[in-house]
Amino acid sequence: MPPKDFISALEVAQRAGVSRSAVSRTFTPGASVSAETRKKVTDAAEALGYHVNELARGLMRNQSGIVCLIVSDVATPYRSALLRELTGKLQNAGKVAMLINTDRSDGSVDRALSQAIRYRADASIILSGLPDASIVRLCLKNGQRLVLINRDDDEPGPLKINLDDFEAGERIVTAFARAGCKSLAFANSDAGTPSLMGRERGFVAAATRLGLEVSVERYGWTGYEAGRVLAQRFLTRPRRPDAVFCATDLLACGFMDAARHQFGISVPDQLCIAGFDDIEQASWLSYGLTTFAQPVAEIAAKAVRWLSIDENGNDTGSHSARLTAELVWRTSIRAG
């Protein structure tokens, strides 16, 4: 069996007894074809198992229909949830998603990105906290539409989707205060991405405003293990905090587990904990984590909608959206 023998529009045309153009027009929305020829063509195409060659079409139109998703930490609950939403919505919009994994620190990132450019992707969506601004410039320079999620690059052109991180930090302080907490802690990763730092700044600002004791630790990556380490640091202090806001749900899970199982601390009686993202595990019985929900569906919808609008020619120019993270109450903070 010959591994590749796709049938071309020409063969369909011959079988249908029409010209090659007619076939092409049949599969081009908005082209002028009579109902009769369209029928003949689709019948022949069906019989032969014809599929438009999107490579050739993209070559002509100079527009590939490919959207590439640039993402690190794919296996993380929050990222994979966002990925699910994005791919689903892109498919519904008739686009196709190319996945670029920026986990590896070697040259594979650049290689993959350049690959995306070589495939003439129409757009890129960057979900990664990766701080490399040159990637952004490269995409823009090559005529790609760009969506930045939870980043803060200043380059004009891309759609920037951000959350109200600072305000979330402030709001959770109020919740802690209402629960009677006096000594506040912020557990952060040392990744230093703008969203994480925004939460931290809001938290610290609000705490000092209320005259509450507050301290910050930063360590490692935003995962479970780092949460445990941060708990170690906070809970071995002479004066333990009675409330901690973790920059991430994963950090919060690690923190809570360490507090309970290594230090025998009862949550929320002796320690209130809050997180950010609302990953699935936050709702599990073992955690019942009060946390801020990232509106992943809304983020994905906004991104895809913007890409589609743009496609229709309206140059929407630089734009930015600011969504709010809603606080989901569970059981890791005492009632007020």
Next chain:
Amino acid sequence: MPPKDFISALEVAQRAGVSRSAVSRTFTPGASVSAETRKKVTDAAEALGYHVNELARGLMRNQSGIVCLIVSDVATPYRSALLRELTGKLQNAGKVAMLINTDRSDGSVDRALSQAIRYRADASIILSGLPDASIVRLCLKNGQRLVLINRDDDEPGPLKINLDDFEAGERIVTAFARAGCKSLAFANSDAGTPSLMGRERGFVAAATRLGLEVSVERYGWTGYEAGRVLAQRFLTRPRRPDAVFCATDLLACGFMDAARHQFGISVPDQLCIAGFDDIEQASWLSYGLTTFAQPVAEIAAKAVRWLSIDENGNDTGSHSARLTAELVWRTSIRAG
């Protein structure tokens, strides 16, 4: 700024003072170019910001370099871990991953798949338990290489990667028996995929062989919530099991949480629990789940290696690999 103005090999050729073929050959591995012209070309390409148009190249070669990943439940810990490994390794192999999300039950799956065919993907890797065999046939018919992970279709041609599910089911019975358990339970989803059923059959077979009491429940999807429901079913029985094997770690987490927090049962003292997959959460302090580890890295490596071998012309034909899932001991089963 014109949104799209890529520069072509022709422009590079003119700037470098060579023919367009020379440019083409410079970027084609194994082609005959002198070091001198190669230098001139790469310099010019660099200066102009040239990127080979992979669409045109794919059109000529009839081979796109695209591998499409067909996956459902992307946001699930096990799936996203596998996805991470696959995309990383594909990138290293110089291929590019196209992601197709089969979560939606409407027509978008077929549409997306047909899109993959229209992009002339060289291969597809199916990680989804989706039982639709017509997809398999469609891929094969269109000359794609195919890798099936944890499925059991009979079609010849694809590489099939499977685990020793049956044996795992048997092995865990031994572990339970050694822990002194007498009344065994198997908590399954009702998805009925071959890997899940394999674990169940092995478990039941070994248990009856040892003369141990064993019973099975199947419910819902393979997630956390189903685990809670299954716990409800088993633990409200007049005679409770003292050991349960969950077909999936997610099921096990839900089961364990329900057992502890809703029924006040102590794990592993009153109830031993084991899972399958070794997702990250299995190692979290709240669970300490003894479970079988899916060798995701090895699975991904095998899949990608096979794709690359194939590319070099050796028609490896139908092939199948059987990997073993190693039992990771934690604290959810009593010591023997």
Next chain:
DNA sequence: GCCGCCTTTGCAAGCGTGTGCAAAGCTTGC
């Protein structure tokens, strides 16, 4: 009946690349 208009159709010119073929240039051995 003729003219203008609108819809449908075919022709052919591209899109950016790979590659067979032949010519040219260079090396080697005598």
Next chain:
DNA sequence: GCAAGCTTTGCACACGCTTGCAAAGGCGGC
């Protein structure tokens, strides 16, 4: 110095598709 052999280079065609252009056909209004 010359023929044979190898390497390098350019030409031109092919890949499968879209689309502007013009020709053809259908239709109504005068």
